[in-house]
Amino acid sequence: MKVAFRQSMAWLHTWCGVLVGWALFFIFLTGTAGYFDTEIDRWMQPERPLVAEAMSTADAVASAVRRLQQTSPEAARWLILPPSGRENPQLRIVWNAYPKKRGERAASGGEYLDAVTREPVTYRRTGGGQLLYRMHYRLHYMSRGPAAWIVGVCTMFMLVAIVTGVIVHRKIFRDFFTFRPGIGQRSWLDAHNMLAVLALPFHAMITYTGLVFIMYLYMAPLIAATYGMSEQERKSYVDVMFSSTPGAATVRAGVATPLPALAPLLSEAERQWGPIRSVTIRHPGDRNVQVFIEAGEQTLSRSVGELRFDIKNGVRLLFDDDRSMAKTTVDALLGLHEGLFAGPLLRWLYFVSGLMGTAMIGAGLVLWTVKRRERLARDDKPSFGLGLVEQLNIGTIVGLPVAIAAYFWANRLIPSHFAERAAWEANTLFIVWALLLLHPIVRPVRRAWIEQLGLAAAAYALLPALNAITTDRHLGASVPAGQWDLAGFDLVMLAFGTIFAVVAWRLMRRAPVTAAGRARSYTALRHLRPAK
């Protein structure tokens, strides 16, 4: 009974993994890159000043208001993001117009302002790290709904694979630190197990909370049963779920009134929290103007302190967290997934855990093929299925990282005046990936691995050099200036290049698996087993 149960779980684990493994690899890798989205943005816009000029918040907000009064005095909403911390290194403004018709999407725009001249500055148009991050749930070319369904179903498979994986792993504690490299199938199983077990809290958390993001799709009947089916009832659900300030919206009075002085409100907010993240002005220039000021630090449950100033009545409303317990719980789960609250150490741990998840999926996919290869007699031809999985493995496990490197190469090589450059950066990624998925079809398996690994090594290791040739934001400038966000990107790329080079070199040096080699590796394996 127990054996049969474990066997059926092993079957489920294998097929859950193999069916959606490549999609999961894509989701994990691009999502992991997202933990450093603003750092990638920074690298992909080398025109930004090397060292951001210091600017007081009051000063920044005053400049922003001046600019907004010139460009969009009639806006429904102004959003001002003064330079603060990791998320907003530069003064940024955004405005939204009033919608022309009810239900229509209103016009909007945004600009970065230079710290010295206070004039708008343009950087090269790029998807940046945000695009990589969005890719992991939007799948880039798809619309939101279908992408969410596909990602959701894959995530569900992942959750099943995690639970069944824990069941079929018989010696979680005894093999906790066990990795025996260089003996074929056993090594891949060790690697897969270790990458899974050591970061298990992350894998389980990220998969489960990923599902929470799109539960409104799967739980649609439940929502309808709780909130009702009419338009109005659906809207009340959307307000509760997605609006950060429910019930805050007021209407325009239509009476022109000069903007109140913001400086006292800002100093009040700064006394409360220290640095602030954003200032939102609803109905600027109207009698019903409202001012919202957000605290700089985000907590785990995605909440930020917020001060609302209702200028008309001259009252100050201190934001109290009026979310329900249920909503706070959901927000904490989503916050845990996004990791926006994380400091530098925790952010790196998120990144490393994400890479471990990606590698775990890759090792599992390779294990599937190695197991079947080792069962083949010397001259047997691999079945169509085995060949297909091997080819998809090469084109995804190495091909996708190369494609992401190509995205960074495109960022430096596409001229900045080229109209569709941001779109073509992303197109480059997918064209390169498609080519690398096709490449293993025309090459022998071993050669294909070595060639793509070599390509990956070059693509990553040469990125800092490309950066030095095309910009003056290279390591020689960023390290002396102490700009570790910028230097860190180049250094991490160098590290990835080195890892790919080492793997390619080792694979090249190792003789292809033969029957004699296999026998040797089993002897080695027996030697490592504990004496009974």
Next chain:
Amino acid sequence: MMALVILMLACAGFAGLALAMDRPHRQVLQHASSAPRWAPRLGGIAGLALSFAACVADAGWATGAILWLGVLTAGAVIVACLLTWRAHWLRPLARLLEPARRQPGRHS
């Protein structure tokens, strides 16, 4: 600085737990031993508990607990890599914990 302390505590904790297990013990000291090893096990648990305390001291209860789970992953990965490729680096730590096992009259 605090980050380094937290990571070192987690590594030391896992190294202790590993030395209390058969295979890692053999990898580090090159000889098998069947006697129970309480010193490394207790030391390991103490190391992990201290790293938890350091995480909470550094980041508060909520974020500290999350940080600790991440640190556990990193610490375990480092110890596993050491055991695989540089097992002898753990020998001084193993020797440090060895005498406690050899106290006369216990677990003979």
